[in-house]
Amino acid sequence: ELKVEQNPLFLSMQEGKNYTIYCNYSTTSDRLYWYRQDPGKSLESLFVLLSNGAVKQEGRLMASLDTKARLSTLHITAAVHDLSATYFCAVDSDQAGTALIFGKGTTLSVSS
Amino acid sequence: DAGVTQSPTHLIKTRGQQVTLRCSPISGHKSVSWYQQVLGQGPQFIFQYYEKEERGRGNFPDRFSARQFPNYSSELNVNALLLGDSALYLCASSLFSGYYGQYFGPGTRLTVT
Incomplete structure (x- = not known):
């Protein structure tokens, strides 16, 4: 079964601090995508x-991909x-076409 | 240029009814994919269409069907609605099947009562 696992699922941060979100996947895809979603909104592409x-890197966010470890970090x-x-x-499905397999998401809350 | 558009924005239906959701891709994009996002979860792939042919199908029952028109717009139909079909339905377009860039529309929020 194809899996994309993110951790943590919830992250409460203080302003000014640094943190990393991890994404492990089980497909053979060499392509990985990061999206942002605001409450009640659609998906905004961050990185491919x-x-x-x-x-x-874009602003305060930096994404990397290690296909051998099947791991991406944000x-x-x-x-x-x-x-x-x-x-x-999200990663490409092993099926033909452009089906994406998504993780469950990491909800980030930044407070002062 | 206009992005991906979807209609309607919100929809309330009763169990057992049927619903049709619509999507217009970005101009020049020939591939459309549909995803279901239940509250608190990541989007789940339903269908992909390219050049009016089905190119992929996710693990959804036969109550779900879709089609793509000559102008590359698409419809998603869901029959015999269940409470569990309540979700945000997202449409994504890309230049062609297998292309890495997918652009998501604003979604249709379906509530089944």
Whole structure:
């Protein structure tokens, strides 16, 4: 069974602190995606990681991919309240096409 | 350019009824995928269509069906609604099947009472 596991599922952070969200997956995909979802909203694409060793950064978020370990990380630097949201990682299904398998999401709450 | 659009935004139905959800992809995108997101969970893949043909199907009952039209828009139909079908239904479009960039629409919130 294809699995995408994120941890932690809930994360309460103080502003200014650093933390990492982990995403383990069991497919053979070399592509991994990170999305952000605000309450009641749709998914916003954050990062697309297309190969082993890929690292991408946008503002206070940095994502990396290790396909050999089947692990991706989303690192948050100096958290601010605006980063409060739910973050999902997803990988390509082993099926043909563009079906994505999502993790359960990590709900991040940043407080002062 | 307009992004992915979905209609309606919200919908309330009664158990046993049927519902049709609509999606228009980004201009030039030929692939449409549907996902169901139950509250507190990640999205679950339902269908993918490319060039009007079904290219993938998730683990959903036959009550769920979909189609894609010549203009690449798509409809998702759900028959004999159950309370458990209450969810946010998301449509995603991409240039072609297998392409890495998927763009999600705002979703349709379906409530079954």
